[in-house]
Amino acid sequence: MCKVGDIIVVEKYIDEGKTLSRHSFVILNDETGEIKGLDYDIVYNVISTFKGEEHKAKKLKYPGNFPIEPEDKNIANSKMNLEGYIKANQFYYFNKQKTKYVVIGNLRSDVFNALIEYIHNLEKIRDVTCNL
Amino acid sequence: MNKRMKKKKLKSKGENNMDAVVMNNKYNPLNMKILRSKESTTISYEESLEDIEPIDWSDEVLSGKQKVTFKGSK
Numbered sequence: 001m002c003k004v005g006d007i008i009v010v011e012k013y014i015d016e017g018k019t020l021s022r023h024s025f026v027i028l029n030d031e032t033g034e035i036k037g038l039d040y041d042i043v044y045n046v047i048s049t050f051k052g053e054e055h056k057a058k059k060l061k062y063p064g065n066f067p068i069e070p071e072d073k074n075i076a077n078s079k080m081n082l083e084g085y086i087k088a089n090q091f092y093y094f095n096k097q098k099t100k101y102v103v104i105g106n107l108r109s110d111v112f113n114a115l116i117e118y119i120h121n122l123e124k125i126r127d128v129t130c131n132l
Numbered sequence: 133m134n135k136r137m138k139k140k141k142l143k144s145k146g147e148n149n150m151d152a153v154v155m156n157n158k159y160n161p162l163n164m165k166i167l168r169s170k171e172s173t174t175i176s177y178e179e180s181l182e183d184i185e186p187i188d189w190s191d192e193v194l195s196g197k198q199k200v201t202f203k204g205s206k
Contacts, residue, residue, distance in 0.1 A: 048186070092180070
């Protein structure tokens with residue numbers, strides 16, 4: 001069972017006939033709700049690493065991209081750069097029962113609360129509801 | 133101030149400190165009413181992930197043997 005602040009990895013699944021790769025997300029809200037007539041019970045933002053220094057510089061120009069890094073660096077298969085960011089203006093709506101995921105950890109509460117404060121002040125957002 | 137009052141005052145201060153610790157660890161969930169009041173556009177899952185580079189987690193992380201904690205970065 002997951003809760004607010006947790007980081008989860010959603011397993012591969014098929015969207016409109018295409019198999020999409022495994023991605024990591026931070027849970028923002030885990031209460032039931034409805035969007036466009038569809039029920040959801042979890043809302044989250046996606047987490048990304050940087051493809052390189054150029055990508056990092058480009059992404060960090062946007063205040064909505066929250067820079068983060070793991071406390072323990074020894075957590076990935078390769079020696080990839082584990083610095084990354086949370087894409088804070090893009091919201092994924094899922095239904096827990098229809099989603100295969102694993103909880104792998106959490107975001108520190110001080111960073112999480114700063115993220116929420118930023119989101120509450122956004123003017124425009126992007127919704128992803130095709131998983132419902 | 134007598135001893136009883138001093139003790140009571142110290143206890144209150146300690147309780148306040150504990151409250152502060154609890155407050156600091158509290159996760160304030162996203163307020164969905166605020167979120168739904170914003171101008172929004174709907175995009176596909178694929179489109180939303182086109183510039184996202186996923187992390188290749190180790191087997192220890194994916195199996196739950198090793199927990200990941202993210203902090204802020206500069």
